[in-house]
Amino acid sequence: MTDELQLLRQADPAPAGDGPWRDRPLTTRAEHRLAALTRPTDPAEPATGDGPRTRRPRPVPRRRLVLGLTAASLAAVAALALTFSGAGSTPAVAAPTALTLHTGAASVSLDTLARRAEARARSAGPADGPRRGSHLQTWYMHMEAGPHAAPPITVPEERITHWNADGSGSELVVATDPRHPGRPVIHDNDGHWRQVSDGQVLHDKTYPAGSEAQHSGLASRTRPSTNPAKLREQLSWLYGGLDGNRTTGELLSALSSFRQEWTPGPRESAAIVRMLADAGGLRQAGTVTDRLGRRGQAYVYDGPDGAMDVTRQMAIFDPRTGELLGLEVTFTKTQPEFRTKAGDVMSYEAWMP
Numbered sequence: 001m002t003d004e005l006q007l008l009r010q011a012d013p014a015p016a017g018d019g020p021w022r023d024r025p026l027t028t029r030a031e032h033r034l035a036a037l038t039r040p041t042d043p044a045e046p047a048t049g050d051g052p053r054t055r056r057p058r059p060v061p062r063r064r065l066v067l068g069l070t071a072a073s074l075a076a077v078a079a080l081a082l083t084f085s086g087a088g089s090t091p092a093v094a095a096p097t098a099l100t101l102h103t104g105a106a107s108v109s110l111d112t113l114a115r116r117a118e119a120r121a122r123s124a125g126p127a128d129g130p131r132r133g134s135h136l137q138t139w140y141m142h143m144e145a146g147p148h149a150a151p152p153i154t155v156p157e158e159r160i161t162h163w164n165a166d167g168s169g170s171e172l173v174v175a176t177d178p179r180h181p182g183r184p185v186i187h188d189n190d191g192h193w194r195q196v197s198d199g200q201v202l203h204d205k206t207y208p209a210g211s212e213a214q215h216s217g218l219a220s221r222t223r224p225s226t227n228p229a230k231l232r233e234q235l236s237w238l239y240g241g242l243d244g245n246r247t248t249g250e251l252l253s254a255l256s257s258f259r260q261e262w263t264p265g266p267r268e269s270a271a272i273v274r275m276l277a278d279a280g281g282l283r284q285a286g287t288v289t290d291r292l293g294r295r296g297q298a299y300v301y302d303g304p305d306g307a308m309d310v311t312r313q314m315a316i317f318d319p320r321t322g323e324l325l326g327l328e329v330t331f332t333k334t335q336p337e338f339r340t341k342a343g344d345v346m347s348y349e350a351w352m353p
Contacts, residue, residue: 101287110273116322117270121266123266124266128266129265130264134159136350136351139345140154145338152340156185159171168212169212170205173203175187176198226267228271248301252276255315269322272324276315282315296318298316301315310331312331313328326348329345
């Protein structure tokens, strides 16, 4: 058997680290398609003339945090109030509403913001480089499809990941919504929804030296370039599809994946803003206050997002430093299958130092 296995390894035409079939996290679009293809029929739900009820599978945990297609149904959540723990309990936190754009406030172009970030990068020291890992607050939505599907439910979590040079590291996931301190939140326990206390630890793991190679991919070990063109090329082959990141929308999705692996320093932040300014497709949209209370400059991508073409992406940057603060994805079209409507929040990611 050993000889046969060795022959197979030698004959492998697709090495794990090379070419379009290399090992890497799925892109957002690929995850959407995978979720749609693997969505099983719920055996507990009898078939009707309208078709069976289907449930979106809980994704396999990955270091990639954008786990499948997500959405927020504001009207449904507001109506249900999501009280899971009985009479007299405090209602669980509802889905976030889309951020309000202040179009009358002073804002700057991406080119101007890039120049500010580049000026800051020139004064950065050797110790101001990128850090492996991230600090991320997320609002994602679990959805079901079909005539008898339950309404979408928001799952807010805070995630902190850190990896050291020797391959040791740690991962922490906490159920929390900073918009409503102290109020219970909803937790997805393998498809079974339950209400948990604000701040409850969902996952806490420390890894010894040499562990990173077993728990992370090539992307988390590839130091990001500080050259905008080379950074785009990196994002394309690490996080893009077979055709790379051809549109600004795909580039934003890849950037989301990258930020879940790395915390950029001033030089990398400057390269990110310049890369997006050169890519085009992002319109200057005004100022916003994000869900962590931070003031930011907003830039919106309204272009094609794939076969369905139903979302709008908004990138939020610190107006002084050019650091990426967050990404918001909202629906632009009603999706009756998932009980969402135009304007509903699909997902929101907020990054912290």
